[in-house]
Amino acid sequence: LYWLYKITSVMERLIVFATFAVALTAGLYGGGDDVIELTGANFHKDVVMSDDLWLVEFYAPWCGHCKSLAPEWKKAAKALKGVVKIAAVDADQHGELGGQFGVKGFPTIKVFGADKFKPTDYQGGRTANAIVDAALAQVKAIVNQR
Numbered sequence: 001l002y003w004l005y006k007i008t009s010v011m012e013r014l015i016v017f018a019t020f021a022v023a024l025t026a027g028l029y030g031g032g033d034d035v036i037e038l039t040g041a042n043f044h045k046d047v048v049m050s051d052d053l054w055l056v057e058f059y060a061p062w063c064g065h066c067k068s069l070a071p072e073w074k075k076a077a078k079a080l081k082g083v084v085k086i087a088a089v090d091a092d093q094h095g096e097l098g099g100q101f102g103v104k105g106f107p108t109i110k111v112f113g114a115d116k117f118k119p120t121d122y123q124g125g126r127t128a129n130a131i132v133d134a135a136l137a138q139v140k141a142i143v144n145q146r
Contacts, residue, residue, distance in 0.1 A: 027061055027090045028070040034077035036087040040094050047087070047112055053138055054085040054112040055122060055131065058098045061090060063106040068126075075128035076135070084135040114142060 029035040038046060038056065047054050057073055059066035077086035091098040091106065101110055101119060109122035124134040 027088075027093075028059060028066060029074070029088045033074045034081050034086065035074055036077075036085060038087045038089045038094075038097070040096055043089070043094075043097055047085075048116040050085070050116070052085045053135065053142060054087060054116075055135055056110050056112060056119075057088045058091045058101070058103040058106065058108045058110070059088055060092050060106045062092075066107045069107050072126060072128045072131065076131035079128065079132050080135055084139060086131075086135075111138060113138060114145070 027037065029037055036046070047056065055076075057066075057069065059069075073086065073088065080086055089097050091103060097103075098108070103110075110119040111122050112119045122131075122134065124130050
């Protein structure tokens with residue numbers, strides 16, 4: 001019976017380790033939040049071909065600053081739902097998108113406004129309130145240009 005305890009203990013450890021490893025490699029968004037996950041497959045159709053204003057975070061799942069931003073990004077996405085599109089790109093998995101838009105560090109937030117081929121860098125605060133305020137200011141600027 002002792003050997004069975006040892007095997008169970010080792011197996012339990014392996015299961016815990018595997019679960020932890022999967023959690024570390026998983027993206028920061030998905031499931032129940034309002035952040036739109038972008039990939040190389042959907043970016044052009046969803047963002048570039050859209051008339052909507054998009055704020056897109058380029059992140060790496062291992063990045064501490066990205067992990068800190070994630071809850072605020074989710075709150076901003078919920079507050080702006082139906083007004084401004086809030087999205088995220090896992091740059092580890094979709095690095096070609098980061099390179100295409102000059103992403104050099106994480107997290108990088110780009111604003112895709114009227115000219116989707118020339119996004120601007122978001123330099124504002126990293127709280128949900130600051131993100132929402134900046135997004136609404138961008139919406140107002142677009143409306144005033146019409």
